[in-house]
Amino acid sequence: xxxxxxxxxxxxxxxxxxxxxxxxxxxxxxxxxxxxxxxxxxxxxxxxxxxxxxxxxxxxxxxxxxxxxxxxxxxxxxxxxxxxxxxxxxxxxxxxxxxxxxxxxxxxxxxxxxxxxxxxxxxxxxxxxxxxxxxxxxxxxxxxxxxxxxxxxxxxxxxxxxxxxxxxxxxxxxxxxxxxxxxxxxxxxxxxxxxxxxxxxxxxxxxxxxxxxxxxxxxxxxxxxxxxxxxxxxxxxxxxxxxxxxxxxxxxxxxxxxxxxxxxxxxxxxxxxxxxxxxxxxxxxxxxxxxxxxxxxxxxxxxxxxxxxxxxxxxxxxxxxxxxxxxxxxxxxxxxxxxxxxxxxxxxxxxxxxxxxxxxxxxxxxxxxxxxxxxxxxxxxxxxxxxxxxxxxxxxxxxxxxxxxxxxxxxxxxxxxxxxxxxxxxxxxxxxxxxxxxxxxxxxxxxxxxxxxxxxxxxxxxxxxxxxxxxxxxxxxxxxxxxxxxxxxxxxxxxxxxxxxxxxxxxxxxxxxxxxxxxxxxxxxxxxxxxxxxxxxxxxxxxxxxxxxxxxxxxxxxxxxxxxxxxxxxxxxxxxxxxxxxxxxxxxxxxxxxxxxxxxxxxxxxxxxxxxxxxxxxxxxxxxxxxxxxxxxxxxxxxxxxxx
Amino acid sequence: xxxxxxxxxxxxxxxxxxxxxxxxxxxxxxxxxxxxxxxxxxxxxxxxxxxxxxxxxxxxxxxxxxxxxxxxxxxxxxxxxxxxxxxxxxxxxxxxxxxxxxxxxxxxxxxxxxxxxxxxxxxxxxxxxxxxxxxxxxxxxxxxxxxxxx
Numbered sequence: 001x002x003x004x005x006x007x008x009x010x011x012x013x014x015x016x017x018x019x020x021x022x023x024x025x026x027x028x029x030x031x032x033x034x035x036x037x038x039x040x041x042x043x044x045x046x047x048x049x050x051x052x053x054x055x056x057x058x059x060x061x062x063x064x065x066x067x068x069x070x071x072x073x074x075x076x077x078x079x080x081x082x083x084x085x086x087x088x089x090x091x092x093x094x095x096x097x098x099x100x101x102x103x104x105x106x107x108x109x110x111x112x113x114x115x116x117x118x119x120x121x122x123x124x125x126x127x128x129x130x131x132x133x134x135x136x137x138x139x140x141x142x143x144x145x146x147x148x149x150x151x152x153x154x155x156x157x158x159x160x161x162x163x164x165x166x167x168x169x170x171x172x173x174x175x176x177x178x179x180x181x182x183x184x185x186x187x188x189x190x191x192x193x194x195x196x197x198x199x200x201x202x203x204x205x206x207x208x209x210x211x212x213x214x215x216x217x218x219x220x221x222x223x224x225x226x227x228x229x230x231x232x233x234x235x236x237x238x239x240x241x242x243x244x245x246x247x248x249x250x251x252x253x254x255x256x257x258x259x260x261x262x263x264x265x266x267x268x269x270x271x272x273x274x275x276x277x278x279x280x281x282x283x284x285x286x287x288x289x290x291x292x293x294x295x296x297x298x299x300x301x302x303x304x305x306x307x308x309x310x311x312x313x314x315x316x317x318x319x320x321x322x323x324x325x326x327x328x329x330x331x332x333x334x335x336x337x338x339x340x341x342x343x344x345x346x347x348x349x350x351x352x353x354x355x356x357x358x359x360x361x362x363x364x365x366x367x368x369x370x371x372x373x374x375x376x377x378x379x380x381x382x383x384x385x386x387x388x389x390x391x392x393x394x395x396x397x398x399x400x401x402x403x404x405x406x407x408x409x410x411x412x413x414x415x416x417x418x419x420x421x422x423x424x425x426x427x428x429x430x431x432x433x434x435x436x437x438x439x440x441x442x443x444x445x446x447x448x449x450x451x452x453x454x455x456x457x458x459x460x461x462x463x464x465x466x467x468x469x470x471x472x473x474x475x476x477x478x479x480x481x482x483x484x485x486x487x488x489x490x491x492x493x494x495x496x497x498x499x500x501x502x503x504x505x506x507x508x509x510x511x512x513x514x515x516x517x518x519x520x521x522x523x524x525x526x527x528x529x530x531x532x533x534x535x536x537x538x539x540x541x542x543x544x545x546x547x548x549x550x551x552x553x554x555x556x557x558x559x560x561x562x563x564x565x566x567x568x569x570x571x572x573x574x575x576x577x578x579x580x581x582x583x584x585x586x587x588x589x590x591x592x593x594x595x596x597x598x599x600x601x602x603x604x605x606x607x608x609x610x611x612x613x614x615x616x617x618x619x620x621x622x623x624x625x626x627x628x629x630x631x632x633x634x635x636x637x638x639x640x641x642x643x644x
Numbered sequence: 645x646x647x648x649x650x651x652x653x654x655x656x657x658x659x660x661x662x663x664x665x666x667x668x669x670x671x672x673x674x675x676x677x678x679x680x681x682x683x684x685x686x687x688x689x690x691x692x693x694x695x696x697x698x699x700x701x702x703x704x705x706x707x708x709x710x711x712x713x714x715x716x717x718x719x720x721x722x723x724x725x726x727x728x729x730x731x732x733x734x735x736x737x738x739x740x741x742x743x744x745x746x747x748x749x750x751x752x753x754x755x756x757x758x759x760x761x762x763x764x765x766x767x768x769x770x771x772x773x774x775x776x777x778x779x780x781x782x783x784x785x786x787x788x789x790x791x792x793x794x
Contacts, residue, residue, distance in 0.1 A: 038764040038777035072766035220722030223763030258669065258706050259759070299665050300705030302760070316662035317696070318703045334661070377724035377765035384766065415723065451723045465726050469760060475703075578784055580739075602739075603732055604784045 004278045006286040017152045026061045027081040033068025036075035047095045067143035067231015070385040086126040087112035131382045134400050140387040143231040148266045151273035154234040162350035167287040175246035182357035183369045188342030189446045191435035201329035202247045204337035209249040212340040215256040216298045216305035219418030222449035224373040225343035229263035233270035239349035244291045252293040302473035306521050320475045321521035364390035368434035376402050379454040395429040409454040417446030419466045420526030422533025442533040458555035459538040464492040466530035481524025484515030496556040500546035550621025557601050560620045566591050566628045568615035571635050575605035589635045593627040645681040654689045677708040713748045713755035715793050718772040722761030725768040733769050736786045
């Protein structure tokens with residue numbers, strides 16, 4: 001284990017690592033991000049190892065399990081270096097062929113390539129896949145190259161060069177100035193300029209000062225922090241050390257939510273390795289600057305992601321927010337000046353230092369610089385993590401990168417900003433995505449979840465969903481949030497149950513105003529966003545629920561019925577057998593009928609009805625047609641045979 | 645109850661500030677719940693009021709004040725899973741087991757939890773049983789999956 005005691009040491013170690021590596025040696029990289037993990041990539045990596053051994057290639061081929069490549073929809077993903085051949089949906093059965101054909105003979109395994117569903121073109125390399133083409137992966141790009149548990153991998157791609165630059169040639173003030181000039185805004189949601197926060201903290205009286213990484217990523221549908229923390233922990237760590245140097249802090253915390261055990265594991269490994277190398281601890285790189293960091297596992301509370309609540313949690317108490325008369329940067333953890341930034345914000349710091357503020361500021365829009373990682377999820381063809389320059393239109397993200405909406409359905413709305421964000425309708429999709437524009441539209445950047453909704457999504461149900469989430473997560477300390485959210489949830493629930501009344505929409509608006517204005521922290525302050533934005537853009541859906549007792553998207557259970565269309569039913573018995581409520585009658589050659597009084601609306605009949613029949617439908621707002629009389633239910637075998 | 649395990653856990657954090665939540669997480673991992681005796685021991689060893697330990701144990705989702713079942717079912721109700729039919733999966737599991745989210749079956753076989761996003765949205769709707777992911781799930785498949793657990 002080399003101890004790096006000076007800048008010269010770091011250079012030497014880096015050169016040694018690179019010299020030991022043959023850039024032309026084949027390397028099979030298996031994505032082990034969260035999505036691919038769920039697909040079983042671990043077994044895949046083991047299978048590759050065994051196969052390579054079996055074919056006697058153990059010394060000639062490397063295997064690397066890397067961080068998230070982003071294209072979760074097509075996992076498990078495998079990329080073969082140095083050519084960069086990109087295979088998707090790789091299964092255990094494919095392993096021998098990939099090794100014997102691609103590695104040994106240099107042939108492409110055709111069926112594992114990505115095929116553009118629109119053009120039918122096959123992409124051999126990662127950069128040819130439409131999903132990646134429009135992205136600008138400056139923060140996230142190295143994820144696919146390195147094993148997150150190997151510091152040497154990070155050093156080989158230029159890791160810790162920014163730290164070395166800072167220590168060798170920049171004063172703390174210069175670092176703060178550089179980050180300020182880059183106009184790096186907080187990626188956790190609020191978009192506060194990081195450089196200004198650093199400056200306030202640096203100038204605040206009191207010692208010791210603390211720096212914190214906020215990885216309490218609680219927004220449902222957002223997982224970019226997780227992927228960075230799991231896939232490239234040294235990048236975050238390097239940013240943090242640079243920040244600590246700039247601010248004058250010698251102790252940091254990394255707060256990771258407990259739902260991310262792999263992130264906790266990988267960042268702990270990264271810290272251990274950085275310490276062993278001398279990049280953390282006393283006298284880093286011979287500079288006289290010392291910094292230490294520890295990991296705190298969050299115990300599961302959404303509100304603890306709020307800065308003041310997170311600090312309370314770090315102190316070992318119930319993670320409730322505090323009134324913020326004074327910035328945490330002035331008085332935070334243990335009443336000492338504390339600078340807290342989100343994972344992605346910290347990860348941007350080494351890039352700014354390496355390439356300069358001007359370079360960073362050349363990407364993005366006037367008010368929002370750099371790139372942003374979004375998790376593109378929901379009703380979209382290419383689910384995954386995408387990194388794009390700020391200012392790109394939502395439409396490009398969804399259609400060009402995301403590949404549009406599955407099943408030929410129509411897009412209805414896009415939800416951004418998590419539970420505190422809002423819904424943006426299809427008509428505004430050409431809006432550029434940045435901090436200010438999203439706020440103007442009644443939503444927000446938040447941590448960067450983009451949830452795509454198609455015509456089968458009920459906007460009232462969506463608002464109810466978010467309020468339900470927030471009611472559950474509200475800490476209950478202040479009344480407007482605790483009671484306001486609860487009351488709004490109750491009204492929304494009534495509406496979705498068909499018990500909505502005239503005046504409910506106005507009452508929701510009034511409650512929203514009070515909750516927004518009078519709550520203690522951002523959770524309550526932004527809680528009305530899902531309600532207000534859906535009322536703003538989808539008022540007609542609210543009115544259909546209230547006045548016509550109809551759910552236009554046919555989602556709200558109380559307002560829909562399942563119905564078997566007699567002219568389409570082929571009496572195949574599948575739904576009849578699968579119905580858990582035994583609500584379906586019929587038989588062989590006899591049209592099936594749902595007994596509405598027994599139906600629990602679980603939807604299984606619709607799921608299992610063969611697509612070529614599509615006999616089961618959901619109806620809403622109109623009475624269920626009476627079933628055909630028993631004598632008219634027979635399907636004649638002969639006739640059926642002819643039809644087929 | 646043998647509290648030496650608790651003492652061992654506390655000893656690991658000797659000399660650090662604000663460790664109560666970390667200690668309780670380790671105890672939760674050790675016993676799969678937080679027995680009263682363990683909380684009392686923590687309170688004694690860390691010299692914090694029992695009420696504070698209890699307030700933490702009841703505030704955070706990671707902690708359980710009742711024993712958990714042999715198998716843990718997490719049904720994801722994150723936004724992506726919600727728009728892809730996650731609630732119908734949850735309804736089905738609740739119906740099959742006769743319990744609500746957060747509860748444990750009387751035979752201690754299953755504990756059912758609702759989680760808000762597991763970060764594998766491409767697989768939605770997702771149910772995870774003992775760490776095994778069942779993605780792109782259909783309501784009609786839930787029963788068979790649960791039958792596979794003893």
